[in-house]
Amino acid sequence: MSETPTIGIDLGTTNSAIAHAEAGDIEILPGDTGDRTTPSVVAFDEATEQALVGRQAKKQAVSHPDRTVFAIKRFMGSDEVILLGPRDCAFTPEELAGLILKKLKHDGEAYLQESIDDVVITVPAYFNDRQRQATKHAGAMAGLTVERIISEPTAACLAYGLQWADDATVLVYDLGGGTFDSSLIDITDGLFEVVATNGDTRLGGNDWDALVVEWLEDRIEREYDVSVTDSPQLESRLFDAVKTAKHELSSRRSTTISIPFLEHDEGTTDVEIPIDRQRFDELTSDLLETTIDRVERLFVETGYRPQDIDEILLVGGATRMGQVRRRLTDRFGVTPSKRINPDEAVAIGAAAQAAILDGELEHGGERHPRQNAQHLPSPSDTVVMLDVTPQPFGVVLIDQETYEPYYHVVIERNTPIPARESYVTTTAREYQSEIEIQVYQGDNSRIEENELLDSFELGPLLERPAGEPTIEVTFILDENGILNVHARDVDHDVGDEIEIQPVFGFTDDELTVMQQNLPPIR
Template structure:
């Protein structure tokens, strides 16, 4: 019988775990004695090499690292003259780790649970699932890494407890807040940054050393892939040493040469200097942690337990800042590089019915919704909603006798669609011919346990319907990802506040336009040359301004003005200033 496993598909390292005969998770040790495998792919002639071999300096020019950061984008990597998608590169990693595990345990592997960062969007989750399929695996479930870690810790307290999982890996950061009671693990909020991790710390040190070397020798190392690869590895080693020592040396002999001879790098870095270099990154994780606790409607003092996950959580500054934030020492008793894979194996056992008494309730990390007029984003499923879930909202048309409507699906927190992630688009035909604002278009979102989205739209009058399953066709460029990240950091709180009023404003706009149409049809012949139309136009301009500003009071005042004109016209009492000849 094929073995059920959980795979932590990491940015820098990956691990695979399974349940033993007693139902306990264990990370599989490979024939080389290691329990993790580098997530690196390279070419050796016509042969693809993966893992430790691909890390060797001779493959520096072709090695593909950190492909996880590109999942769900249109990025492609070139190997031996052929372009590969991030899914294909990840599939090489998944297939290799599967093969190693099969050799180690002597059993075939088919069904898997794969973990992803909690803040992965729908495109990235679908891309991860596709990578599993390409690797020949049956992906039972996609679950969030912090959630998996909480399962591995096996929290069994009788009382309800709130747990914060701080997960700082090689390439991503996530934090999740869970409530655990009676075997039910309920994620109540999550936050994170898919472009922040230990490799950023390594790069920052590398940049400092490279600049110093260039200043001293006049040689630009950044244009030499082999030299940069050697330096990166040396910096990574020193960074790890600094978790246990107060200083470390970055030594790379014969890193390059010029007419004066060979050059070495010998750079001493203290823990204090390292902490100064990365302090802004660590503070970013602390702010995201505060956000997750706040989103969970909890206070910092209501967190009963804190768990550290990910290799970069070993950094003393991380431990110190997390402890200062929560006022309690974080739990890191399990190996932070293995705990996610262990939790994934537990989830595999739950899905297949091999484990009982545990229920996992996860959440969606970002809001899901559609575009409405003026380029606004209206959420249908809000962020941190437990999954699986479904939700529906009623929309309408924006033009008279509109025959079709375009449904464009986005994911994100900005009230403007241009700042969110496009997931897909479809057209609903056969809309009932009627004045704008009259048809009722019901849009339904269904999000499954893997975070995969299905969307359906139906005209409730004509019963015409159309739908789409998001299959990762719309991908983001690296530049778009960076733009979204920067916008989110700068405008998140203000836009969340405004977005709460958006639906009200849009409904009121439709109401204002409907009243204006009634007024137009009610103007008696005697008033054709009056200033009524100019007054209506001025009020409608005010309505448009209110929509742009998301100003509820302003649009209500404009509606009051339109209703006054309509009421007076109907009563025959309306007096308007006559035009001067």
């Protein structure tokens, strides 16, 4: 990395954070409002053609839901186009994520009084190749060089392990606003080794809110004879009220969902509906059990037992729900740790990884800590982090007997990265001059149920009988979990190689243009 500040960013579904490491001290950098996290919310003001990001965007969401987008992280890596405003201004998910990163960059530079160029950005452990590429693209649009992409549970464990240097086996339970991850991580003498990971990129605290909102809408209709399902403005107010109630139930047994002056066709109504912790838990228990099932798979896949766990680390704001701590304690017999802030752990770990790349945690140096900095002791040995790939990579091959296509896994899920695996294939037709290589990510035996990352053709091949050519294909997975594929005709030295780019992907020139065309932030 360059001589610019050592920076880590947690690009979250609900909130994002930026952290700075210097000589073993890591601090969360506050935004222009003094807050330590920035809402991952973007709005577009057509009158000024400027973007609102963070708290400003969130404040105007109730009055202008059509100009506001939440949880953009859930769309990363898709070909979704988001339309904002009455004139339906079109944005890609990468552009909107780029605006959030641009805001973090701007606030960080204002606080440090230095330019920020290089960063480490975290992603959910279960993000696939396409989503990781999209995150790098978003960083480029914000004017950042993304030096490394690391998984959120790994970053959180890194923050934990550097602060409390004891060897341990840690279960990371990471429930954010829009994604869920679980990872088993072994810490031994400065080595952070991810054993396995599992998760769901479409499951998070927002889903808890949505279920309670459905219940609330039904209660309002029955008790007040008011329907709110067709009004985005009213829906937005309900979600805000439910989020407030959820936060209150983290420390209280009961609360009241209050929505004053709820507008409807006949006028306005003051809504007050009580809800207690038991009702909240009943409404959302299926979601919680889905996360527990994901954790259970880690033990099945690895042979670890619950009694092998020394610590359960909670990450993500949604883990403040009391049901999470209680259920994990009941199931695994370990009370989750409160040692680190679940909202800040990932950003701190990202900055720690940036410091490792810079050599900060190895060599120490002269210390000038700021008042709010967190000190991470420099270990006597080199800190090493070994992550795994969350989902397998494979190709389509043709059965030489039935001539039917089938899915062949080349790199298994939970393989340590970086990784390199090869396989040998051949032609299926007589005198075939080219061979197509289709690269997928996923673990379903049905080809169409996996995600096509890219495809390319190797050729021209020397024409020979079917089955005679020896084609070697090599998958190389880098430290970011991003894939390169090489292929060659072993006998006749014909070769080709590609870095797998998502089918929606952007060239460097396109990224430069998109960066220049991003609306300014107000």
